[in-house]
Amino acid sequence: MPAVQAAPADQQRLLDLQALDSKLDQLAHRRRTLPQLSEHTALETRAGQLRDLLVAATTAQSDLAREQRKAEADVDQVRSRAERDRKLLESGSAGARELSNLQSELESLAKRQSALEDVVLDVMERVESASARTAELTRQRDLAEADLTRVTAALSAEQASVDKDVAFARSQRGLLVAQLPADLLALYEKLRAQYGGIGAAAIKQRRCEGCRLELDISEVNEIRAAAPDAVLRHDSCRRILVRTADSGL
Structure with missing residues (x-):
């Protein structure tokens, strides 16, 4: 039996x-295999990567801007020194030996200024490139985060729909179990x-x-x-x- x-x-x-x-x-x-889940994970990863890249690019841009300011300050310092020497040379108060030294120093400062201006131009070009990269990464990050927001909303809606069906099925199950x-x-x-x-x-x-x-x-x-x-x-x-x-x- x-x-x-x-x-x-x-x-x-x-x-x-x-x-x-x-x-x-x-x-x-x-619920475990909703198509939005894999898309959501991929977008989360992509948005996180772009945020990290943007932080690095912004830092690099800031470092280059600081380098540019320093290079421009170096040029200004050389210009100021050269301007002082020219005024002293034009004043006629310097002796023959001092005049020779001033002329030699002005030639040296001119070369120094030219070299520093080349440095400034190089840094400016790098700043421009870094700025463009930062702008592009910002655009990509904003797009990725917008997509992530959209997919998150769609995923939440799908999960809520499944959860509603689960809640109803469980309530029906409870009624059946009570009768067995x-x-x-x-x-x-x-x-x-x-x-x-x-x-x-x-x-x-x-x-x-x-x-x-x-x-x-x-x-x-x-x-x-x-x-x-x-x-x-x-x-x-x-x-x-x-x-x-x-x-x-």
Whole structure:
């Protein structure tokens, strides 16, 4: 004799419970595999990378701007020194030896100024390039963050829709569970955990809907002979077998 017995109506409810549990499993899988999830992850990564690149580019631009200011200050210092020497030279107050020194220094300062101005031009070009890179990275970051905001909203909407279906299915499940005998429910839950989420299956045209195997003649005869309240198990997949009007027995 089977260890568990249950009224045919309760066994039918077990199929309804299995249908709800299968739906809940499907909903859980759907929530884990929403297409927006992978897109959201990719956009999060992309936006983070762009933010990091932008910080580095902004820092580099700031460093170059500081370098430019220093180079321009060096040029101004040389110009000031040269201007002072020219005024002293033009004043006529310097002696012959000092005049010679001033002329020599002015020639040296002119070369120095030319070299420093070349440095300024080089730094200015690099500042311009860095500024363009910062602007482009800012544009890309803004686009990525806009896309991330859009996908986040779409993902939240999809998750909310799934969660709504889950909440409804769970409420229906609670109503069904309350109507089932404790021993039948315990057996079902144990088998469902052991056999891939399927604890009970209907017999349809002499086939187990759990494992999709056709029942052999000895199994059919055993089921025919079983009492209506006998809780049957399939020898092959060990799931609970539930007789229905479409069992073909």
